[in-house]
Amino acid sequence: MALVVQKFGGSSVADPAKLQIAASRACAEFESGNSVVVVVSAMGDRTDELIELARRLHAEPDPREMDMLMAVGEQMSIALMAIAIHARGFEAVSLTGAQAGIHTDNVSSKAKIKQIDTTRLRRELESGRIVIVAGFQGVDVEDNITTLGRGGSDTTAIALAAALKADRCDIFTDVDGIYTTDPRMVPEARRIDRIDYDEMLELASLGARVMQSRSVEIAKRFSVPFRVRPGGKDSEGTLVTDTEEMEQVDVRGVALEENEAKVTIRDVPDSPGAAARIFGAIAREHVNVDIIVQNVSAQGITDLSFTVRQDDLPAARRACADVIRDLGCGQLEVDESIAKISIVGVGMKNHTGVAEAMFSVLAENGVNIKMISTSEIRISVVIDASQGRTSLEAVHSVFGLGQGEEEDNVKEQ
Amino acid sequence: MALVVQKFGGSSVADPAKLQIAASRACAEFESGNSVVVVVSAMGDRTDELIELARRLHAEPDPREMDMLMAVGEQMSIALMAIAIHARGFEAVSLTGAQAGIHTDNVSSKAKIKQIDTTRLRRELESGRIVIVAGFQGVDVEDNITTLGRGGSDTTAIALAAALKADRCDIFTDVDGIYTTDPRMVPEARRIDRIDYDEMLELASLGARVMQSRSVEIAKRFSVPFRVRPGGKDSEGTLVTDTEEMEQVDVRGVALEENEAKVTIRDVPDSPGAAARIFGAIAREHVNVDIIVQNVSAQGITDLSFTVRQDDLPAARRACADVIRDLGCGQLEVDESIAKISIVGVGMKNHTGVAEAMFSVLAENGVNIKMISTSEIRISVVIDASQGRTSLEAVHSVFGLGQGEEEDNVKEQ
Numbered sequence: 001m002a003l004v005v006q007k008f009g010g011s012s013v014a015d016p017a018k019l020q021i022a023a024s025r026a027c028a029e030f031e032s033g034n035s036v037v038v039v040v041s042a043m044g045d046r047t048d049e050l051i052e053l054a055r056r057l058h059a060e061p062d063p064r065e066m067d068m069l070m071a072v073g074e075q076m077s078i079a080l081m082a083i084a085i086h087a088r089g090f091e092a093v094s095l096t097g098a099q100a101g102i103h104t105d106n107v108s109s110k111a112k113i114k115q116i117d118t119t120r121l122r123r124e125l126e127s128g129r130i131v132i133v134a135g136f137q138g139v140d141v142e143d144n145i146t147t148l149g150r151g152g153s154d155t156t157a158i159a160l161a162a163a164l165k166a167d168r169c170d171i172f173t174d175v176d177g178i179y180t181t182d183p184r185m186v187p188e189a190r191r192i193d194r195i196d197y198d199e200m201l202e203l204a205s206l207g208a209r210v211m212q213s214r215s216v217e218i219a220k221r222f223s224v225p226f227r228v229r230p231g232g233k234d235s236e237g238t239l240v241t242d243t244e245e246m247e248q249v250d251v252r253g254v255a256l257e258e259n260e261a262k263v264t265i266r267d268v269p270d271s272p273g274a275a276a277r278i279f280g281a282i283a284r285e286h287v288n289v290d291i292i293v294q295n296v297s298a299q300g301i302t303d304l305s306f307t308v309r310q311d312d313l314p315a316a317r318r319a320c321a322d323v324i325r326d327l328g329c330g331q332l333e334v335d336e337s338i339a340k341i342s343i344v345g346v347g348m349k350n351h352t353g354v355a356e357a358m359f360s361v362l363a364e365n366g367v368n369i370k371m372i373s374t375s376e377i378r379i380s381v382v383i384d385a386s387q388g389r390t391s392l393e394a395v396h397s398v399f400g401l402g403q404g405e406e407e408d409n410v411k412e413q
Numbered sequence: 414m415a416l417v418v419q420k421f422g423g424s425s426v427a428d429p430a431k432l433q434i435a436a437s438r439a440c441a442e443f444e445s446g447n448s449v450v451v452v453v454s455a456m457g458d459r460t461d462e463l464i465e466l467a468r469r470l471h472a473e474p475d476p477r478e479m480d481m482l483m484a485v486g487e488q489m490s491i492a493l494m495a496i497a498i499h500a501r502g503f504e505a506v507s508l509t510g511a512q513a514g515i516h517t518d519n520v521s522s523k524a525k526i527k528q529i530d531t532t533r534l535r536r537e538l539e540s541g542r543i544v545i546v547a548g549f550q551g552v553d554v555e556d557n558i559t560t561l562g563r564g565g566s567d568t569t570a571i572a573l574a575a576a577l578k579a580d581r582c583d584i585f586t587d588v589d590g591i592y593t594t595d596p597r598m599v600p601e602a603r604r605i606d607r608i609d610y611d612e613m614l615e616l617a618s619l620g621a622r623v624m625q626s627r628s629v630e631i632a633k634r635f636s637v638p639f640r641v642r643p644g645g646k647d648s649e650g651t652l653v654t655d656t657e658e659m660e661q662v663d664v665r666g667v668a669l670e671e672n673e674a675k676v677t678i679r680d681v682p683d684s685p686g687a688a689a690r691i692f693g694a695i696a697r698e699h700v701n702v703d704i705i706v707q708n709v710s711a712q713g714i715t716d717l718s719f720t721v722r723q724d725d726l727p728a729a730r731r732a733c734a735d736v737i738r739d740l741g742c743g744q745l746e747v748d749e750s751i752a753k754i755s756i757v758g759v760g761m762k763n764h765t766g767v768a769e770a771m772f773s774v775l776a777e778n779g780v781n782i783k784m785i786s787t788s789e790i791r792i793s794v795v796i797d798a799s800q801g802r803t804s805l806e807a808v809h810s811v812f813g814l815g816q817g818e819e820e821d822n823v824k825e826q
Binding site for chain 1: 429432433463466467469470471474475477478479481482484485492495496499506507509511512533556557558
């Protein structure tokens, strides 16, 4: 008998009909002889509705009270899920985050799980019940309800799987799984059967936002393999696990980011602390900087380039204005028509020639590379926005990621 | 510095505008130097919406899960109330029933409060916060969320007032207070300034359903005086307290019940256990019997009459059918066109002539009395439905309950 954690997101429990589909999945798993823990999110857009109500009362509602309010969404879902499972003739009990023993720190709206006391969970499982746990929420040491922030229900599912040493953790979503690239852009994109935690993390941060990075990080830390599966149909989806378990490939997936802008500050004094002051000012405006490139210094000055989301451009400009004047830098140039292409794969660590293959195919397609940034398992290049889509297709194809190309791409079992 | 408990019902927190009015009441009370505990119900018809969702999944949803679901309504209200109070510049914190230390038995959907642990409540009050508590809910010994059943938020408010030894408890409603009779039927009806717990209980059970009897019983048991006040305007409403504090009158109020029916069973054997069998069968159908009258026995048989709500008539007939046959009774007669008029007043205990005054005025108006039932502080008569309204006016007037008639009615201070 295995212990299985199933997580259903908001769209999978948005209405009674969808709730029943989710309930039947839980029952089927239980009927096959397994212990089942179900983690659910709030129904559809309930959460937005509650936020709207609060904002009508206060421009900046207190985080502790927002947690009290937000936790309501999942509490509704767990009760209704239990009732839907009862209707199918199975025993089930719903537990709030607090009842499920999910203890967090006291940072309202983005609490971190500190410890899970599984006493009640295990007791309920042992009595033959399907146990339904409210995602996204916990309780602090003073008995206040806390919420885990974005992606919180995934975090709950994975943390529970870790604490209970679950045999399996299925994250049901409205996508089929993880793809070699966005199938809306490249129809040849293929669903990936298995992907490494680190690859998933790089793809998540690159815009394949099936899950928040945080949940994947917890899965990695506690070695919890999990599946990203479609809620609406039968599919194994994508298994996210560690590298040992999977076929080795150089490149697992390719991502295109189209909503970035490149900022260049000319003539930055090449002295200690200049970069720190610039990026400190940007951070204070809550702007995330992506790629940073600094050229080789000539005559004590250098050029500094970085990319930010287009949305953040006004804030970034604002942040830079004072610092540029204080430091005596040159002008600030902005290029809004850029795209970023990244290839990701743990196999890169051990194989040379991956970067060369990427750069070559871009050159063959007449694409000029404006910036390059790499990690151990990722290579990103910034190019002209107009060449984004064709470059994506070319790169995706050169690494043999399209449908029917699996075999070529496998290097070793 | 006094400690004040304020309770706002569903209609007083139905939307952000109403919530803000309630919040400003709490803030005004706090600003006048008092400690304030606010108890709130679920917003407007949120509860019905949740019940409907559950019923779409299961014809008879599990009570424990319904409690989990229902508790959501109050949890939303407390968070929003706290946020509304913050917007006015005051400190406030919301507490669920569990957080407020409201411990109940484990009877889902109609739990009884066993004990209130006021540790956290007192700590929050001492730190200068307005404390907002979810009405209607508590927690059982196994940490399951329970709800207190109908009128539960009033019960929460009064139980908290008792546990905290509050100086005052204000129940804000959508009525002005308690009236000498229903002002929609008798325009001369007057708001009562002070009423005894027992009078309130008799009037509640007679259809003046401002509050559930249970809350009043708790107030009586723990000697918690409380006010029934209008949420929408400035008025002291009606103070519900014990007799010593109030002016003595014979009759405090008059109530008319129009939706009852009279059932007569002819020729019931006058033997021990016959009545028990009849009313046992009726109770098993969950029918509440109101007045019961048994005539003097003649030749070993008697006639038995009782009244029930018209809604319950089919169930009462069903319940009687078998027993009548088994006991060998005569036929069952039903009179659906009856009305019941009751006068209520603790002063009746000590004053004779009250019944005579009531019967006389009815006689003067040509009203035939079909049944009579009395308690220490109440006299009820069943009459023909067509004479209900005129009889109510006549009785209301004969006891000097109309506007401008206060002085005549006061017997001693």
